[in-house]
Amino acid sequence: MLKVYHAPNTRSIRVLWLLEELGVPYDKETVEFNPAYLQSPKHLAIHPLGKVPAIDDEGLILNESGAIVQYILAKHAGSHLEPKLGTPAYGKYLQWLHFAEATVMPPIGQIVQHSFRKPKEERIPAVVDDAKATLAKLFKLLDHELEGRDYICGETFTAADIMLGYDLNLCKLIQVSFDEYPNLSAYFERLSARPAFKRATVK
Ligand SMILES: N[C@@H](CCC(=O)N[C@@H](CS)C(=O)NCC(=O)O)C(=O)O
Missing domain, CATH: 1.20.1050.10 (Glutathione S-transferase Yfyf (Class Pi); Chain A, domain 2)
Incomplete structure (x- = not known):
């Protein structure tokens, strides 16, 4: 299942909000939003700059909230949340x-x-x-x-x-x-x- 690395009040809200609008199930991993955790080897493996959001979609790891939004929408092509491609x-x-x-x-x-x-x-x-x-x-x-x-x-x-x-x-x-x-x-x-x-x- 799609995993979202989230911290309260951060841009990961965009990813959760999109998934909630689409009704797509996901796992939310809430990470500690402090330098010690964000710069730990564990988190740097998910986000090389030590930030959120990041997602892990069956082994595909992505960061950049806008790109994640576009990727999720592309996987749900024809969703009601964007106009028809190319118009x-x-x-x-x-x-x-x-x-x-x-x-x-x-x-x-x-x-x-x-x-x-x-x-x-x-x-x-x-x-x-x-x-x-x-x-x-x-x-x-x-x-x-x-x-x-x-x-x-x-x-x-x-x-x-x-x-x-x-x-x-x-x-x-x-x-x-x-x-x-x-x-x-x-x-x-x-x-x-x-x-x-x-x-x-x-x-
Ligand atoms: N352009 C990136 C920005 C990511 C970003 O700066 N995230 C902030 C939270 S909203 C962060 O993790 N900051 C932690 C830090 O810089 O130490 C995106 O849209 O995903």
């Missing part, structure tokens, strides 16, 4: 799916590092300020995109919403507010009300 709608969908990790996560990561994870003496407040300014631009763009639509690709929930929904969930956890963006706030309310999201975010 213009599929192109837009891929754009948002990658936007979530490649464009939105870097400033969130900087805030996490410079507000919580680095030792106090290494934290740089200006990095946090810059990252918040970048995020404000991204929130504005997303808010505009979500005007008059329920999901980032239109009226249908897709895996791009799972990728982005994780970003917004992390913003909530680290108290980076997007309350002043009404479409984005309503979007997150919609996503976080899904039973599959709730199951994926149980610790």
Whole structure:
């Protein structure tokens, strides 16, 4: 059975959420989210950078949450969670799916590092300020995109919403507010009300 290496509040939520939406059974191995464990030979054999998520699918080990999402969807081709392959709608969908990790996560990561994870003496407040300014631009763009639509690709929930929904969930956890963006706030309310999201975010 597909095994997912998970740590609470991390990007492995994307993988669990997708599997829950698809109704695909999986084994969840919750790992200790600290350097000693993540950099142990046992975990480095699963993720060479000592991170999560990772999956083990009958001996195929994969990391990178977006790639894992695309791999699982490809194994369940024709799933209701992505537009038909090769269509213009599929192109837009891929754009948002990658936007979530490649464009939105870097400033969130900087805030996490410079507000919580680095030792106090290494934290740089200006990095946090810059990252918040970048995020404000991204929130504005997303808010505009979500005007008059329920999901980032239109009226249908897709895996791009799972990728982005994780970003917004992390913003909530680290108290980076997007309350002043009404479409984005309503979007997150919609996503976080899904039973599959709730199951994926149980610790
Ligand atoms: N781009 C990678 C990023 C993976 C990543 O940075 N994971 C974080 C948790 S969300 C992690 O394991 N950090 C531990 C560390 O860097 O020590 C992905 O999407 O899977």
